[in-house]
Amino acid sequence: AQSVAQPEDQVNVAEGNPLTVKCTYSVSGNPYLFWYVQYPNRGLQFLLKYITGDNLVKGSYGFEAEFNKSQTSFHLKKPSALVSDSALYFCAVRGGYSSASKIIFGSGTRLSIRP
Amino acid sequence: DTGVSQDPRHKITKRGQNVTFRCDPISEHNRLYWYRQTLGQGPEFLTYFQNEAQLEKSRLLSDRFSAERPKGSFSTLEIQRTEQGDSAMYLCASAQGLQETQYFGPGTRLLVL
Numbered sequence: 196a197q198s199v200a201q202p203e204d205q206v207n208v209a210e211g212n213p214l215t216v217k218c219t220y221s222v223s224g225n226p227y228l229f230w231y232v233q234y235p236n237r238g239l240q241f242l243l244k245y246i247t248g249d250n251l252v253k254g255s256y257g258f259e260a261e262f263n264k265s266q267t268s269f270h271l272k273k274p275s276a277l278v279s280d281s282a283l284y285f286c287a288v289r290g291g292y293s294s295a296s297k298i299i300f301g302s303g304t305r306l307s308i309r310p
Numbered sequence: 311d312t313g314v315s316q317d318p319r320h321k322i323t324k325r326g327q328n329v330t331f332r333c334d335p336i337s338e339h340n341r342l343y344w345y346r347q348t349l350g351q352g353p354e355f356l357t358y359f360q361n362e363a364q365l366e367k368s369r370l371l372s373d374r375f376s377a378e379r380p381k382g383s384f385s386t387l388e389i390q391r392t393e394q395g396d397s398a399m400y401l402c403a404s405a406q407g408l409q410e411t412q413y414f415g416p417g418t419r420l421l422v423l
Contacts, residue, residue: 199352229411238314238401238414239353285352296341297366298412300352
């Protein structure tokens with residue numbers, strides 16, 4: 196069965212510092228991995244995805260994520276945090292088999308950037 | 311370029327009433343998904359359509375829930391005899407093809423009193 200774990204409910208970072216939001220996954224076959232961000236009372240916005248290829252994926256708003264197959268992780272990173280990055284971040288996974296189209300989401304990590 | 315739209319954005323209803331939500335996907339996206347999100351949790355998959363065919367339903371989708379996508383464009387999600395436990399945000403997403411990114415609408419927030 197597919198599953199995603201986001202071990203931190205909240206991450207606090209000072210503006211200008213690097214940030215990391217952690218994600219580990221479990222899936223059959225090759226994983227498709229995603230990061231989404233959610234602002235208050237809004238739907239989810241796509242940030243980036245990994246399907247195949249380079250393990251370092253670059254996405255929107257300066258975010259990037261590193262796929263690590265041996266550690267089954269897909270941590271979200273940004274070199275320099277902005278206050279406007281404060282939001283709820285979701286990691287998600289989909290199995291690589293053609294019949295597994297649904298996405299399984301983690302429970303979310305609230306990112307708080309202090310000025 | 312219009313994204314995924316959902317209507318209504320908010321719905322308050324009394325227990326036992328029926329409600330219907332609408333989702334308009336990004337044009338030409340052939341896949342449409344429904345998710346439910348409760349406070350403090352990630353979205354949970356409910357069902358999805360490829361064109362007009364409903365290809366997968368979650369066990370979360372009880373008999374009181376029904377979804378349709380009659381012409382392969384917009385979709386409706388109906389909840390009959392609502393219960394307080396149905397209170398949640400209902401999210402719709404669309405994608406083009408199996409490997410493409412799912413893009414989400416703003417959601418419909420349901421409150422059952």
